[in-house]
Amino acid sequence: MQQLLILCVDDEREVLDSVLHDIMSLSPPFVIDGAQSVAEAREAITDFEQQGGKLALILADHIMPDELGIDFLIDLNHTANTEAAKKILLTGQAGLHDTIEAINRGGLNYYLAKPWTQELLLNIVIEKLTDYVLEHCDNPMPYAQVLDGARIFSHVGQHRMDIKS
Structure with missing residues (x-):
């Protein structure tokens, strides 16, 4: 099973x-x-990839001191080894133009405004990670216990049927 990374980026500790x-x-x-x-x-990301892992999901704030989160997500979306990662913008300060840029050029998978609830954040992350493992992992079953198990079981069952047909 390949190691998959969830990375959270926010300048406020x-x-x-x-x-x-x-x-x-x-x-x-x-x-x-x-x-x-x-x-x-x-x-x-570089250190994790050097150890053989992959970035599966990134949650990024928008307003940060050195580089905007949206610009970072756009860069990740145009880099071969991180393009497939699911990207969530978690911010309270992105304007409409910035958000549209993130969607159109950054491969943004979800926009979540601050403040959030733990339940909402976790549900969104689970949904996007389930998408990722179904799209990019040969065997999604090891993730079924913490992700959307019903979707994973259905996907695996359907692909077994496809193989037998």
Whole structure:
């Protein structure tokens, strides 16, 4: 089973800690990491890939000191090794133009406004991670316990039927 990374990026430590806390139930099987800047996030992705892992999902704030979250998501969407990652913008400050840019050029999979509830955030992350493993993992079954098990079982069952046909 390939190691998959969930990376959360927010320059405010309290917000970052809250996001990490809200999704911690997904570890294991996912590796969950946090970064307080885009530079730190890039480094975390590179280090994880060098260990043979893949970025599966990124939650990024928009307004950060050195680089905007939307610009970072656009870069990830145009890089071969991170293009497939699910991208969630978690912010309270992105305007309509920035959000449209993230959708059109950044492969944005979801926009979540601050403040959020733990239940909503976790449900969105589970939905997007389920999409990811069904699209990119040969065997999604190891993830069924923490993701949308019904969708995974249905997908596996349907693909078995396709193989037999």
